[in-house]
Amino acid sequence: MKRYRNGEIWDFEHETPVSEDRPVILGLDGGTTSTVCICMPVLPFSNPLPDPLPVLARAVAGCSNHNSVGETAARETLEQVMADALSKSGSNRSAVQAVCLAVSGVNHPTDEQRILNWLRDIFPIHVKLYVQNDAVAALASGTMGKLHGCVLIAGTGTIAYGFTEDGREARAAGAGPILGDWGSGYGIAAQALTAVVRAHDGRGPETILTNSILQELDLCSPDELIGWTYADPSWARIAALVPVVVSCAEAGDEVANKILQDSVEELALSVKAVVQKLDLCGEDGNASFPLVMVGGVLEANKRWDIGKEVVNCISEDYPGALPIRPKVTTIQFLPTISFLIFIFLFFE
């Protein structure tokens, strides 16, 4: 353990006395918009899980998807949020038994290995380390820890991830905006911005997205959108425009409506690809399987309900899909719970 790695981040370990010498676990859910880390005591596994879960501390930070903000920034965010959670709980690294990271942007064994190597540098050698794509934690959050079925995440990014009961897994999408995640919050918002540019330069139909988006961003003309867009490459900043698109669609704008309709088809297609690959619907096509729906784009808080439309679209092909929206209602708190459950799973 490099005790002085990133000096300031771990300075609290020398400044604050440890309140008690209890072993703890760090659970982290890292997304493209926000990252949440919780610190909890090591408990014997129980089913059902203790309610409420015994969270010692919780810390929140921004994007930790290395594909969006780059390796260095993502790593610093992850390290800082873990230190914050430990510091708030009155613990330090010597009390940590396990670190479980579920991070968006972990797409390949090399991504996992890179994060593991770096965690190994931060924590003592006996600490157990787990790194996964955040979709795995999200699935567990809807199935109370059981990795079976399919999860669809649609927030700033989107991914569909599935597991069979015998442990096979498959995924679709989750490749980021350059590689066609058009159903994501980023995808919806980028298409809305594009529609404004196209209406302005004569390549597309007029749309009330123009006035609504310019007003939201406090800009005077569509020409200014170019500067605004490229001034900051953060995906979450673009995706934050999704509610404007939904409002315009609800107001009857055809362009906005088409963007949301396309998003529904894209999101449903991701799920269908996973279901088909894993035969989750059984031989007759009617077997039931959990379909966990997570993320801001799928929240049922609007008249134009993207999540509901996605379920309808999936159910046409796979009537056995059992939609589950994890009960935690605020998206900000959801990742924490997701990961807690995921941790329990590992310590089963």
Next chain:
Amino acid sequence: MKRYRNGEIWDFEHETPVSEDRPVILGLDGGTTSTVCICMPVLPFSNPLPDPLPVLARAVAGCSNHNSVGETAARETLEQVMADALSKSGSNRSAVQAVCLAVSGVNHPTDEQRILNWLRDIFPIHVKLYVQNDAVAALASGTMGKLHGCVLIAGTGTIAYGFTEDGREARAAGAGPILGDWGSGYGIAAQALTAVVRAHDGRGPETILTNSILQELDLCSPDELIGWTYADPSWARIAALVPVVVSCAEAGDEVANKILQDSVEELALSVKAVVQKLDLCGEDGNASFPLVMVGGVLEANKRWDIGKEVVNCISEDYPGALPIRPKVTTIQFLPTISFLIFIFLFFE
């Protein structure tokens, strides 16, 4: 003039004696793939232009589109390439009479003003400064300096730009990849990469793009494309895959063929929008106008000739379009010539 701004860049002015005290002009064409700066003596305007043009020195650098590589990197590239051209020509900044920058990514008066402010810091107060979108220089390169008609650039990025004889102007596209420049080299390549990901995860049809692109990039699996794509955000790096897409289309791949066909329609749509806005085709719709075609995507060096298809598509609606491919054959040298002509125009 800050003589010591960016110390190393201008160090040559103190190290190398000036060969002669002749007044010079700097002309620069800055694109998303490369940037070319030439240094030439101030000459009386003549028509026709002297052939060959009296270029004293020429320097080449990478991307100077601030939307692609960020403000700081773009500025440094521009400053370095101007210093290189001056140094190679045996001149220095005290001999410069005018600086004419045609740079992609200049979309709004604030972009122009930002570059002018910064140029003002570098050059003596009497130096005349001109900043324009690079499409203007490209148009002039095809019309021997006359700003009339429409230019279509399709390289890493794409833009259509037009002028009427009485000085009105209009543009379409040129808003970069996030804002829908799907017909560009970047757009073509990003859609090809997306097609590979979609085929791999079950959302799209099989395509020979998969093997061709993986081989080109020396990767083993489509999963590795995600890491490759986001490791470096340069648009030119993605766009460099266009020849692979063209080869696959020529080999009969339907997915690649569809991507190129869509690109043709997008590029033609940009031109049509400009022609319509400016009434370049006259009241009867049949008036003739120059259509200058510039950029790697439009080069007629393949069986699948994107440029030819674009012209066909435009001619269906506007039979008066007179396609002009500037005679300079190597794309690397084209921007220089473009801008030289542009400079002559200013000094007329």
